Amino acid sequence: MRSDRPMTMAWAWLLLVSLACLLGAIRAEAQEPAKVRFVTAWGDKGDGPGQFYSPVGLALNDRDEVFVTDLNNARVQKFDSAGKHLATWDLPRDVPERRQSLAGGIVCLGEGLVCLTFMQQDKVRIYTEAGELVREWGKMGKAPGELNGPGGVVLGADQTLYVADQRNHRIQQFSREGQWLAGWGQHGLAPGEFDGKEPAGSRFGGPHYLARDTQGRIYSTEGAHARVQQFSPEGKSLAAWTKPGDDPGGFGAYKFGNLPNTFGPIGIAVDRFDRVYVSSLNDRVQVYTPAGTLLFTVGTGGDEPGEFRHPHALAFDRAGCLYVADSGNQRIQKFEIPAPP
Template sequence: MVTEAIYKESSECPGGLKWSKRGTTIIGNGLGSGPDQLNLPDGIFIELKTQILYVADMSNSRIQKRYQNGVIKTAAGQSNGTSGKAANMLSGPADVFADENENIFIADWGNQRIQYWEKDAKFGKTIAGNGSQGSALNEFSFPSTVFFDSKKNIIGGNGAGLNPYQLNGPTGLYYDEQNQILYISNEQSHSITQWVLGSYEPRNIYAGIPGRPGNSAAQLFYPEGITMDKYGNLYVADTSNHRIQMFCPNAIQGITIAGTGQLGNSSIELSYPGDIAFDSELNLYVSDRYNSRIQKFRRTQ
């Protein structure tokens, strides 16, 4: 039996980590379709070897990438924000994953497909989905997240419900490849589920209370993006609570490390954050959706 742990500060958790409460905007010079602008950004990804930040600029139907020197380019889709079904277009991309060679994989939400774009390519290739909405093995119904293991296998799931063995609006994934454990953010059931791959039985509800949204330390409210650090701490974009929650190992109560829990656009506030990522120094990056910006919260400890 695992004993519940209680942590009140992030520095008490494995790794002893702390972050600045004030974020710095690194992409998002106002809402728009300019190179340094965003329109409802969703998924973000940092490739740790290159330290390139990728952003699914959802309402601009493009993927933006930011190099360490601050240069921002369009990596996929049309730079002017035009959407479509053609191979050189995207429609509301929800998530992005990249390799060290700057090849990217995209959850092309509105086109019901997963697209692969090689570095500097003008066109993408469909590697999953057939462009039609459905429940068949070769179809998607608005894919909202994409995650690959080291062998580039796509990871996902099916089902809907509030029971531990069901999924309900899965919007975030994190795969612990070493331990063969998949963490799934169930947006509609307000919880994070932990699964052991190869098993049809869940390991447990890792965070949140299924079917009981709220803003207490033990609750979530339409959670989306999730990630985990090397110390085993889980991080959740608690979207409708406008905060980022940290769940340390064996803890059922989260710690707020970014955002105040109140909607806002100041440097300490967030507005429906959709995703989170870390760079190699464990600085925290947040897709601050309705503020159309990417915020960086510097690690201080």
């Protein structure tokens, strides 16, 4: 009687080899970097139209017009999506003898309105897109609705405003009219807490910038803690990831002046596929799943097209192009980002 065992073993071995090759191909495809394409950049250092001195905030309206907070020029500049300068409006200065207004957070609200936060003045202000003040609220303090160094701001799915209250180590939620609705967070390292690696009252740990995904979830960045956190719209802690250092996925170890702290994640934005983009002061933008798995990286350190020096705010237009406030290079950069495979 003839035995089929050798033939069976051979087929089994061939099947295993084929399966291994297939899995290897799938893994290689999954790890292949996204083919990000640099589109354009505009700006250089100065105070003329289209020039910048520390652009840190960035927002787009429903016509894909780009609004930039020009920190050390104490103004907002408006551009079309190709970088053509359209308008400028001045902001109230923090220190009158200097041209400075620490307005970092900015978001377009629709209906021709723009919301800005003022870190030194502890204010939230609503303007028309022409720069006319509509309303403002906030004063320094710790009570609900009071602020201490407000940073990033994002529009919730319900059209309310979430504000990063940096020195109070919390996120506060307001109506568009300025009514306080809710808040969460305190100083600490646990999920839902902020800035625990810095003394209480420091602004260097966060929360810094905020973003929202298609599910309405809110994301925050913490510089000194090198952490991104994810929350429900009501403030329930859902996820977090942290990684100092310069390895892939790491948010960098950057010394701010003489402060030996880790200043990593700064700007944050979420695209229409719920991929989470995070800028960091190790001169790159990294892209993650909502659970914190690294997908790909945009840019590296330098001043050539597609390179960054201390990138800050991030934003998307209706076509899904990414805009980056390349603060250290005094410019805005635009990239085409491919859809997921």
